[in-house]
Amino acid sequence: MAVTIETQHEDMIHDSQFDYYGSKLATASSDKTIRIFAITNGQQTAAPLAILTGHEGPVWQVSWAHPKWGTVIASCSYDRKVIVWKELNPSTWQPVFTHSEHVGSVNSIAFCPHEYGLELACASSDGTVSLLAHRPDDTWDVKTIETKQVGVNAVSWEPCASGEDATVPKRIVTAGCDNTVKIWSFDAAAQSWSETCALKEHSDWVRDVAWAPNMCMPSAMIASCSQDKLVKIWVENEPGSNNWTCKMTLPAFNAPVWRVSWSLTGNILAVSCGDNSVTLWKEAVAGDFEKLSDITESDVQQTVQ
Numbered sequence: 001m002a003v004t005i006e007t008q009h010e011d012m013i014h015d016s017q018f019d020y021y022g023s024k025l026a027t028a029s030s031d032k033t034i035r036i037f038a039i040t041n042g043q044q045t046a047a048p049l050a051i052l053t054g055h056e057g058p059v060w061q062v063s064w065a066h067p068k069w070g071t072v073i074a075s076c077s078y079d080r081k082v083i084v085w086k087e088l089n090p091s092t093w094q095p096v097f098t099h100s101e102h103v104g105s106v107n108s109i110a111f112c113p114h115e116y117g118l119e120l121a122c123a124s125s126d127g128t129v130s131l132l133a134h135r136p137d138d139t140w141d142v143k144t145i146e147t148k149q150v151g152v153n154a155v156s157w158e159p160c161a162s163g164e165d166a167t168v169p170k171r172i173v174t175a176g177c178d179n180t181v182k183i184w185s186f187d188a189a190a191q192s193w194s195e196t197c198a199l200k201e202h203s204d205w206v207r208d209v210a211w212a213p214n215m216c217m218p219s220a221m222i223a224s225c226s227q228d229k230l231v232k233i234w235v236e237n238e239p240g241s242n243n244w245t246c247k248m249t250l251p252a253f254n255a256p257v258w259r260v261s262w263s264l265t266g267n268i269l270a271v272s273c274g275d276n277s278v279t280l281w282k283e284a285v286a287g288d289f290e291k292l293s294d295i296t297e298s299d300v301q302q303t304v305q
Contacts, residue, residue: 066114113160149176225257
């Protein structure tokens with residue numbers, strides 16, 4: 001069953017994200033606002049709980065922090081700013097940190113696994129990724145990665161599988177306008193990030209990357225999608241080796257591919273294309289990915305009607 005959410009946005013919606021419990025939905029729009037909705041049993045319960053204003057350009061993406069840190073959400077925009085918001089009281093939100101040091105649009109943001117703390121990765125058209133880490137004294141530490149990717153379109157964290165006492169180095173993956181997927185690792189001793197691998201099989205801008213959840217998986221896996229109409233699945237040959245191989249390239253799509261997203265178990269991949277289609281792909285026993293279904297804009301309209 002399809003459900004329509006009346007967002008009341010005045011322009012295009014670029015992103016929508018549920019919180020950890022699926023009880024709140026945040027939407028980001030070209031109207032420069034983020035809107036928060038309460039969701040009960042899959043249904044919108046009322047008008048927006050809150051309308052967050054503070055950006056001066058289209059808002060590209062939102063990201064919820066783990067509830068361990070309270071009700072916290074971040075937003076990024078064409079205005080080159082990242083804003084971290086916190087709900088102080090029911091439906092009362094306040095910016096707790098604004099990062100405005102980028103010199104290009106901030107295209108993608110992602111909070112790290114909660115085992116590592118409260119930290120946000122921000123990918124920008126200026127070719128950098130900033131890492132914003134909250135400190136116990138309520139200040140924020142900022143580190144910057146110079147990716148040399150011309151522009152960075154997306155960023156994703158490796159899930160943490162080692163529990164609260166995480167000792168495995170933090171890693172992120174970035175998608176660049178140089179047609180490259182890059183993997184980065186954090187050196188805790190040096191307190192710095194370094195490039196550990198560059199994957200160069202795409203022939204056009206890489207639009208999105210997504211690190212797969214690692215539930216019962218023998219090795220790390222990443223999906224990337226590109227302006228070249230291809231989706232590639234990458235696997236690490238040995239855990240922590242930073243030696244990656246393209247496991248599979250999905251059949252070419254009819255339009256540039258904009259977004260990829262994994263299911264919670266990591267065995268189903270959703271692919272969103274520029275022709276308004278969404279397809280679902282499942283990993284088969286042999287390790288290949290097979291198409292489960294596809295959803296077009298007309299299908300959604302017919303279902304809603």
